[in-house]
Amino acid sequence: MPAIFIEEGNDLMGKILDGKALANLRADKLKEKVTDLKKQNIIPLFCVINIGDDPGSKVYVRTKKRRAKSVGIIQKIYQLPTDEQQSDLLALIDKLNADPKVYGIMIQLPAPKQINVNQAVERIDPNKDVDCLTPSNVGRLWQGNHFVEPATIDGIMALLDHYQIDLKSKDVVIIGCSNIVGKPLAALMLERDATVSVLHLETKDISEYTKRADVLISAAGQANLVTADMVKDGVVVIDVGINHIRGHLVGDVAFDDVLPKASYITPVPGGVGPLTVESLMEQVIKLTRRANGLRE
Numbered sequence: 400m401p402a403i404f405i406e407e408g409n410d411l412m413g414k415i416l417d418g419k420a421l422a423n424l425r426a427d428k429l430k431e432k433v434t435d436l437k438k439q440n441i442i443p444l445f446c447v448i449n450i451g452d453d454p455g456s457k458v459y460v461r462t463k464k465r466r467a468k469s470v471g472i473i474q475k476i477y478q479l480p481t482d483e484q485q486s487d488l489l490a491l492i493d494k495l496n497a498d499p500k501v502y503g504i505m506i507q508l509p510a511p512k513q514i515n516v517n518q519a520v521e522r523i524d525p526n527k528d529v530d531c532l533t534p535s536n537v538g539r540l541w542q543g544n545h546f547v548e549p550a551t552i553d554g555i556m557a558l559l560d561h562y563q564i565d566l567k568s569k570d571v572v573i574i575g576c577s578n579i580v581g582k583p584l585a586a587l588m589l590e591r592d593a594t595v596s597v598l599h600l601e602t603k604d605i606s607e608y609t610k611r612a613d614v615l616i617s618a619a620g621q622a623n624l625v626t627a628d629m630v631k632d633g634v635v636v637i638d639v640g641i642n643h644i645r646g647h648l649v650g651d652v653a654f655d656d657v658l659p660k661a662s663y664i665t666p667v668p669g670g671v672g673p674l675t676v677e678s679l680m681e682q683v684i685k686l687t688r689r690a691n692g693l694r695e
């Protein structure tokens with residue numbers, strides 16, 4: 400790992416977007432909402448369906464468990480085997496849809512190959528779709544009148560807003576076009592008047608785009624994908640990737656390499672991840688209040 404050379408007077412801390420601190424700040428406010436619900440005998444409960452053993456999903460389950468407990472939300476995990484059958488999955492979703500005590504349902508992605516994700520997601524009651532993946536909620540997101548947001552996207556937007564990073568007319572480049580990150584992020588960035596490029600494995604030359612980025616967001620799931628030669632001076636870098644390298648958690652960005660060129664950068668761990676988890680809790684509370692006829 401290369402050493403980081405910090406010049407005198409260089410406020411390194413000013414460059415790091417501290418997702419963990421912001422998540423804790425937001426969680427304190429959320430706890431008040433949870434207390435308010437409990438006074439009315441409403442218990443916010445959400446269910447997570449995890450199929451198989453995706454490494455990113457494992458981290459997510461672990462951190463959600465911690466955060467849910469600390470804010471007073473109940474998370475129920477359904478850990479299903481890698482060879483889970485579609486019909487059994489649909490039956491589980493139907494059961495959770497019908498249970499009035501359940502306010503949120505999410506299927507962790509990616510799912511094993513035999514699972515038809517679109518069919519399963521479409522089966523979730525849109526009013527319990529805490530991940531904002533059902534067709535009607537995705538449609539609302541693109542129309543700009545959504546009532547839930549994908550947690551990762553809400554977390555990224557909260558971070559950029561907190562550090563007052565303006566997006567209007569900025570070139571925003573997103574690596575990865577999944578339904579949980581790249582695509583919904585493009586929708587919300589457009590709403591903020593950014594000019595958006597969404598890259599994927601078939602993109603001819605990703606560095607041609609990344610070099611132009613004012614804000615670069617990487618959600619590919621590939622360690623060391625983004626290096627210093629691929630970014631311009633002053634770039635804002637948001638690293639969504641979760642990768643395990645020799646027992647350590649790293650993002651997609653070669654952090655030490657890119658840091659000197661960035662005006663702001665998120666670390667992994669401690670960047671987007673904690674905000675995703677906290678934001679998921681926000682979505683659960685939103686749906687719980689909505690289902691009980693309470694305003695936001």
Ligand SMILES: NC(=O)C1=CN([C@@H]2O[C@H](COP(=O)(O)OP(=O)(O)OC[C@H]3O[C@@H](n4cnc5c(N)ncnc54)[C@H](OP(=O)(O)O)[C@@H]3O)[C@@H](O)[C@H]2O)C=CC1
Nearest residue numbers: 455551575576577580599600618619620639640641672675
């Ligand atoms: N920190 C957090 O809060 C979160 C972290 N994650 C993590 O982010 C990563 C991505 O997750 P998810 O969106 O579900 O991933 P997917 O695997 O569903 O999608 C990855 C996307 O990245 C693209 N991609 C992969 N490698 C490259 C490359 N070398 N060049 C250009 N594009 C590439 C793929 O292209 P193509 O479409 O062509 O295959 C695809 O669009 C994972 O590590 C996951 O664990 C996810 C959600 C939240």
Ligand SMILES: Nc1nc(=O)c2c([nH]1)NC[C@@H]1CN(c3ccc(C(=O)N[C@@H](CCC(=O)O)C(=O)O)cc3)C=[N+]21
Nearest residue numbers: 455456458459462506507508579668669670672673675
């Ligand atoms: N339907 C669906 N929606 C998702 O949003 C989704 C998913 N499926 N599948 C898995 C990925 C991955 N993901 C993470 C979220 C938080 C951390 C997280 O909390 N990271 C901490 C880790 C800290 C620690 O290890 O203790 C950090 O980066 O600081 C990690 C990964 C959400 N995903």
